Amino acid sequence: PPLxxxxxxxDFEAVAKVILPDKAWAYYSSASDDEITIRENRAAYQRVWxxxxxxxxxxxxxxxxxxLGQKSNLPVYxxxxxxxxxxxxxxxxxxxxAAGKHGVIQMIPTLASCSFDEIVDAALPNxxxxxxxxxxxxxxxxxxxxxxxxxxxxKGLFITVDAPxxxxxxxxxxxxxxxxxxxxxxQENMSGVKKDEGVAxxxxxxxxxxxxxxxxxxxRSITNMPIILKGVSTPEDAVLALxxxxxxxxxxxxxxxxxxxxxxGLENLIDIVNVLKTRGPWPNPNFSxxxxxxxxxxxxxxxxxxxxxxxxxxxxxxxxxxxxYGEAGVEKAFKILGDELEMNMRLLGxxxxxxxxxxxxxxxxxxxx
Ligand code: FNR
Numbered sequence: 208p209p210l211x212x213x214x215x216x217x218d219f220e221a222v223a224k225v226i227l228p229d230k231a232w233a234y235y236s237s238a239s240d241d242e243i244t245i246r247e248n249r250a251a252y253q254r255v256w257x258x259x260x261x262x263x264x265x266x267x268x269x270x271x272x273x274x275l276g277q278k279s280n281l282p283v284y285x286x287x288x289x290x291x292x293x294x295x296x297x298x299x300x301x302x303x304x305a306a307g308k309h310g311v312i313q314m315i316p317t318l319a320s321c322s323f324d325e326i327v328d329a330a331l332p333n334x335x336x337x338x339x340x341x342x343x344x345x346x347x348x349x350x351x352x353x354x355x356x357x358x359x360x361x362k363g364l365f366i367t368v369d370a371p372x373x374x375x376x377x378x379x380x381x382x383x384x385x386x387x388x389x390x391x392x393x394q395e396n397m398s399g400v401k402k403d404e405g406v407a408x409x410x411x412x413x414x415x416x417x418x419x420x421x422x423x424x425x426x427r428s429i430t431n432m433p434i435i436l437k438g439v440s441t442p443e444d445a446v447l448a449l450x451x452x453x454x455x456x457x458x459x460x461x462x463x464x465x466x467x468x469x470x471x472g473l474e475n476l477i478d479i480v481n482v483l484k485t486r487g488p489w490p491n492p493n494f495s496x497x498x499x500x501x502x503x504x505x506x507x508x509x510x511x512x513x514x515x516x517x518x519x520x521x522x523x524x525x526x527x528x529x530x531x532y533g534e535a536g537v538e539k540a541f542k543i544l545g546d547e548l549e550m551n552m553r554l555l556g557x558x559x560x561x562x563x564x565x566x567x568x569x570x571x572x573x574x575x576x
Contacts, residue, residue, distance in 0.1 A: 210532050210539055215547075216503040216524040219536060223294070223527035230382045231293035234406040235526060238463035239374030244471070245463025248501030251471035255510045256569040260556030268552040269559045270545070274518045275363045275433050275454065275495060277335035280310035281544055282512055282560055286459075286499050286520030287339030287365070290406065292320035294530035300329045301529035305537035307331040314365055314520070315356075317341040318410055323352070327359045337363040339437065341370070342422075344415040350429050357430050364430060365457065369438025371416035373407045374465040380405040407464075423451045435495070438465070440475050442482035445496075449486060455495035455517070462500055462522050472498040473511055474573055480515035490517070505547030509555060513563045514570060 213219060224232060238245035272282045285306060291298030298320040299313075306313045307330055314337040315326050323338075330336055338356045343349045353364060382405050426434055433454035438461060439445055448456050458472035458479060476498055483489060483496070498511045499520030511519045528536035557563045 210535055213532075213536075213539055213543075215543060216521075216528070216540060219524065219527040219531050219540065222531040227294055227530055230406065231530070233378040233382050234290065234293055234376075235288070235523065235530075237376035237378040237407075238467070239376055239465060240467035242463060242467070244460050244467050244469050245501075248460070248463055248471045248473075249503070251473045251573060252501060252504075252507045252510060254570075254572040255473070255514075256572070257506075257510075257555055258567050258569055259554055260567070263556045263558065265553040265556060265558055267558065268549055270548040270552060272518060272560055274312055275337075275435070277312060277362050278310065279312050279335075279518070281541065281548070282518045283311070283502070283508055283544060284337065284497075284518055284520050285311060285313040285525050286522040287314045287316035287319075287367075288522045288526045289316045289318035289410065290320050291526070291529070293406070294526065295533060297529075297533060299326055301534040301537055302525060303329040303334075303336075305529075305534045305541065307334045309538060309541045311541055312337060312362075314339050314363075315361070317352075323356065324359070327361075333360075335362045337361060337365055338432075339365045339367060341367055341411070341413070342415045342418050343413050344417075345413075346425075353426070353430050353432075357432050361432060363435060363454075364426070364432045365435045365437040366426065367437045367461075368418070369440070369459065369461050369465045370411075370414060371418065372414070373411045374461070374467065376405065376407055376464055379407050382406065420447060420451060423453065427452070435497070439479075440469060440472075442479050445479045446482060446486060449483065449491075449494055454493065455497060457497040457499060457520065458516075459497075459499045459520070472500045473514070476511065476514050476516060477570060477573065490515070505544055505551045508544070508548065509551055509557070509563060510568055510570075512560060513565055513568045515565070 285302050302313050303326050312335050316339050338361045435455040436448050437457040438459050439456040458475050460469040495517040498516040502519050502521050508519050528540040
């Protein structure tokens with residue numbers, strides 16, 4: 208369908224499913240094992256209900272914010288999804304260009320199809336970018352990569368901590384990886400590609416499973432970028448992260464692609480915020496809590512923010528937008544989210560993101576299943 212018939216982010220997924228080659232669809236859409244967590248990521252949002260307030264003069268509503276000190280026109284950032292060229296010849300650059308035009312922040316994946324420098328070169332001067340990091344067994348490679356990113360102006364380092372090994376994504380494993388798929392050039396930060404177990408396994412063999420809390424001071428010593436741990440699921444680890452002095456966490460189960468039957472980030476948010484409130488100021492200006500997984504509607508975004516998230520990440524929503532319509536698709540996705548935010552904030556009685564308080568949602572059913 209023409210782009211102007213796309214009404215919501217789900218529509219991009221429906222188009223992508225039809226137009227993508229089988230291998231790309233398998234890699235992007237798959238989740239681990241029985242795919243229970245990926246389903247739960249969507250279902251969790253449907254167990255939270257709004258408690259809208261009325262008669263508040265909602266003529267003007269404003270959903271702009273800052274994320275790690277960077278201005279953002281949406282309370283949403285583009286989460287890292289690997290191998291963009293499997294689905295579109297321009298790969299991640301579709302996201303970079305659209306993000307630059309619309310003041311949205313992109314997290315660059317370590318396993319991007321485009322090289323890191325191509326992506327940064329496609330950004331506008333001063334366009335904020337974050338970097339998602341898979342830590343290499345060879346720390347000299349990781350150090351060089353991180354320091355290069357900082358030199359090129361990246362504003363936040365998201366270290367993925369839920370993937371010491373990639374999950375079994377069986378749809379993907381049934382496909383064979385072919386060397387130059389996705390322009391998945393084996394860049395310096397990857398090595399030792401294995402070709403017989405699907406795309407994900409093929410590209411991930413360099414990741415260091417020995418990564419531990421003890422490594423965090425080393426990361427602090429090599430960069431001044433804010434450090435965020437991507438893939439936290441429990442209050443115990445949220446407290447360890449706070450005590451370790453990192454600047455934030457992403458409550459994420461990697462889009463359901465890692466440990467299947469993990470809870471959703473949204474559900475974990477409640478317990479984690481409750482514990483963080485006992486450990487210092489809340490909201491804590493020095494410690495951001497982000498959520499990703501299953502966010503497709505502005506109503507999802509507003510629920511996560513009301514429950515205490517600083518911003519949310521979207522992976523597949525933007526990925527499917529550029530697979531289907533390139534850069535224009537991503538621009539349309541931003542426009543859709545902005546329109547939905549405007550309407551939902553009016554109907555909810557929140558004129559800005561500060562007015563989104565926990566009392567605006569009923570999350571009683573979220574954990575009661
Ligand atoms: C991902 N994600 C991911 N995360 C990460 O830290 N490094 C990576 O390389 C990737 N790659 C990746 C590829 C694909 C195809 C998907 C769908 C996801 C996870 C991603 O950053 C994010 O956590 C989820 O995508 C959020 O869930 P939704 O928005 O896709 O439901």
